[in-house]
Amino acid sequence: MTANNTAYADLMAFQRQTEALAQVAGRLGWDQETMMPRGAAEQRGEEMAAMEGILHARRTDPRIGEWLALAKAADEVAAAQLRHIRRAYDRTRRIPADLAQELARVTSLAQGIWAEARANDRVADFLPTLTEVIRLKRHEAVALAEDGDPYDALLDDYEPGATQDSIAEMFDRMRPRLVKLREAILASSVQPAKLSGHFGTEGQLRLARRLATAFGYDWNRGRLDLAVHPFSSGSGNDARITTRVMETDPFNCFYSTIHEVGHACYELGIDGDYLLTPLGNGVSMGVHESQSRIYENQIGRSRAFTGWMHGEMVDRFGDFGVTDADAFYATVNRVQPGYIRTEADEVHYNLHVMMRFDLERALIRGDLAVRDLEAAWNDRFRADFGVAVDRPAHGMLQDVHWSCGLFGYFPTYSLGNVYAGCLHKALRADVPDLDDHLGRGETQVATEWLRDRVQRHGGLYEPREVIRRACGFVPDEGPLLDYLEGKFTEIYRL
Structure with missing residues (x-):
């Protein structure tokens, strides 16, 4: 074996161990959100810091x-492996080891403090911890950016190649059409019925599992648990999902489950040859969100699939007041200016993201003090949605992301929506009888198309290139906006 081949083999063997340890660290995070006893929070913070210290040392090893x-x-695969390793090595070396460990410790503790503050509607209980998280994230951002923009450096962790300027320009193009569509909908005389009634926890979870199965979730390599904020965790042969239950709103559980199944199926669908390598994970959060959002919305909220889902709900809950499939489709897609991003309809969802994008950029720049965040959130929400925030859990305390230090993550939700719009356009062109399948609750033709076009590649290609190859055209926001306008014009008879 030549020196070049030996170097590549040694590097990949070392990387495989690093990837395995990262999976262990991820499992600690999953346990913290689902099963860890509350009294273990401080100890778990130390454990997470210790794991981060080991991982940081490996990721910056001079070898x-x-x-x-x-x-x-x-070959192409080896070139992609080296590209990812080189990028991670260059970025991680810029972050001091003590900063990396302190971030891991503080954000681990912060999640529990956030959850308690959210449950008690006490912003003041969270502000000192959030202040410390942001202080540490600013230090990290400056270290990563070198001479560049700190927020761009954080964004690059989640969507390589994206910049805040490109995101802001995309939002500027999207906002006028979204606002115009929203105003037309809210002015319409057509108002779908709101779901009402009581839907027991066990019945919801049984149907949630049925939905996960319908979307191809592999129960031999995954599980479903409850969490305060639904999430997906893991990759390779262990990709787990969580959901949450509100007995007056089963859609929260059902569509959170479908959304997280999209994330998990992406990880489970990656080529097995990439297991425990840099290619063995989703290439970016924007591409990841494209899978969860197309599962949840273009497929899961389609007229055909909701027709099947209506029958499933009747079987489990009896007469719940929505008597036919067409009315149920409208109810599932009902547009209303609600408080919660994860429960937002497709028209309002990106407006929620735009607000968070602007607020977190201001926090990282230092233009917005943490003590003023609640007022800034509430003022912006009233301006964008026309209603006042009624309680902190419906306002700045609703999302887990900032307690985890995930600054730069939020815009990838909208990128995911944009990518999903492009993928849906291509999927419909390739599978003209898609609705016949979905009407029977059969998603395989869609999920197999996504597995072949997107999921199996893992990190082989750059994010936008993954979508371009899958769709056959350069991605932009046009297909998403066209889809939204067509769908809601029909529902609301605009």
Whole structure:
């Protein structure tokens, strides 16, 4: 074996162990959100800091630089592996080890403090911890950015190649059409019925599992649990999902489940040859969100699929006041200016993201003090949605992201919607009888198309290139906006 081949083999063997340890760290995070006893929070923070110290040391090991200097790519896959390793090595070396460990410790503790503050509607209980998280994230952002923009450096963790300017320009193009559509809908005389009644926890969870199965979730490699904020965790042969239950709103449980199944199926659908390598994970959060959003919305909220779902709900809950499939389709897609991003309809959802994008950029720049965040949130929400926030859990305390230090993550939700719009357009062109399948509760033709076009590639291609290859055209917001206008014009008879 030549020195070049030896260097590549040694690098990949080392990387495999690092990826395995990262999965262990991720499992600690999953346990913290689902099963960890509350009294273990401080100890778990120390455990997470210790794991981060080990991972940081491995990711900055000088041998990586030596192997990278010698290793040569024999094919496209090897070239992509080296690209990811080099990028991670260069970024991680900019972050001091003590900062990385302190961030892991503080954000681990912060999640529990946030959950308690949210449950008690006490912003003041969370502000000191959030202040510390943001202080540490600013230090990290400056270290990563070097001479660039700190927020762009954080965004690059979740969507490589994206910049806040490109995101802001996309939002500027999207906002006028979304606002115009929203105003037309709210002025319409057609108002779908709001779901009402009581839907027991066990019945919801049984149907949630049925929905996950319908979307191809592999129960041999995954599980469903409850969490305050639904999420997906893991990759390879262990990808887990969570949901939450409100007995007056089963859609919260059902569509959170479908959304997280989209994330998990992406990870489970990656080529098995990439297991425990840099290619063995979703390539970006924007592409990840494209899978969860197309599962949840273009497929899960389609007229055909909701027709099947209506029958499933009648079987489990009896007469719940929505008597036919057409009325149920309208109810599922009812547009209203609600408080909660994860429960938002497709028209309002991106407006929620735009607000968070502007607020978190201001926090990282230092233009917005943490003590003023609640007022800034409430003022912006009233301006954008026309209603006043009624309680902190419906306002700045609703999302887990900032307690976790996930600054730069929020815009990837809208990128995911944009990518999903492009994928849906291509899927419909390739599978003209899609609705015949969905009407029987059969999603395989869609999910297999997504697995072949997107999921199996993992990190092989850059994010936008994944979508371009899948769709056959350069992605932009046009297909998403066209889809929304067509769908809601029909429902609301605009």
